[in-house]
Amino acid sequence: MMAYWASKSIARGDWLDGLFELAEWCVAGEVHEADHCVRRMNELLMLAPEPEFLEGTRLLRPSQLETLLKAEAHDAAAMAMVGCGTAFMLSRASDGESLATVVLAGGLSEKSGAGASPALALIGALALSLSSAASSTRSMGRAANDQARSALH
Numbered sequence: 001m002m003a004y005w006a007s008k009s010i011a012r013g014d015w016l017d018g019l020f021e022l023a024e025w026c027v028a029g030e031v032h033e034a035d036h037c038v039r040r041m042n043e044l045l046m047l048a049p050e051p052e053f054l055e056g057t058r059l060l061r062p063s064q065l066e067t068l069l070k071a072e073a074h075d076a077a078a079m080a081m082v083g084c085g086t087a088f089m090l091s092r093a094s095d096g097e098s099l100a101t102v103v104l105a106g107g108l109s110e111k112s113g114a115g116a117s118p119a120l121a122l123i124g125a126l127a128l129s130l131s132s133a134a135s136s137t138r139s140m141g142r143a144a145n146d147q148a149r150s151a152l153h
Contacts, residue, residue, distance in 0.1 A: 012049045012134065019044060019131040026115045026124030031096075034074035034119045039065065041081060041123045044130075053134045056086035056105035057126070074119035081126065088125070090118050100125040104133055 010018070022044065026037050045059045058081050060068075068077040082088050085105030092098045100121035101112045111132055113124025 008047065009049045010047045015044065015047060015049050015053075016131050016134060018047075019127040019134075023113060023124045023127040023131075026113055026120040026127070029116060029120055031116045031120070034078075034117055034123075035069050037120055037123045038069065038074055038077045038081075041078075041127065044127075045081070050134075053130065054083075055133070056083045056107065057081055057130070058083040074117065075122075078119040078122040078126075082122070088122060090122060092118060098122075102126050102129040104129050107133060 009015075018040075022037060022040050025033070025040075029037060042060050042062075042065050045054060045057055048054050060077065060080055064080075065077060068074075068080070079088075082102070083105060086107075087103040089101045090098060091100075097114065097116065098118045098121035099112060099114050100118065101110050102122070102125040103110045107129065109132065111125050111128035113121050113126075113128055115121035115124055
């Protein structure tokens with residue numbers, strides 16, 4: 001669904017901040033706040049500063065997202081944002097609290113999120129995975145630049 005990536009984007013730092021804030025919101029949020037978190041994740045996917053940051057995710061068309069949310073299919077909407085090749089695991093305790101673990105396509109590390117519902121837990125874990133992947137891409141880019149500079153001297 002990369003073709004739907006918006007030409008409008010936000011700065012990398014703002015995007016990462018948005019992902020961290022979303023992950024925190026998901027942990028602290030109530031079940032009725034799942035609409036907000038699912039919408040915010042889709043918005044952040046649309047605003048990604050680089051299309052490669054979307055690897056392992058699936059951006060939903062706004063009409064598709066609203067149809068799912070109107071039907072109160074928050075969990076389905078969250079799972080629909082998980083792209084091919086991305087692994088995830090959901091568990092739910094008897095008290096209703098949920099835990100999700102995500103490994104992005106091509107990723108080597110897993111990130112976990114917790115929430116009052118499976119949707120909140122999955123969105124939180126996905127947000128943490130995306131921010132970790134984008135941060136490591138930045139670090140790898142810096143290391144390559146440092147290496148190139150030292151080779152020139």
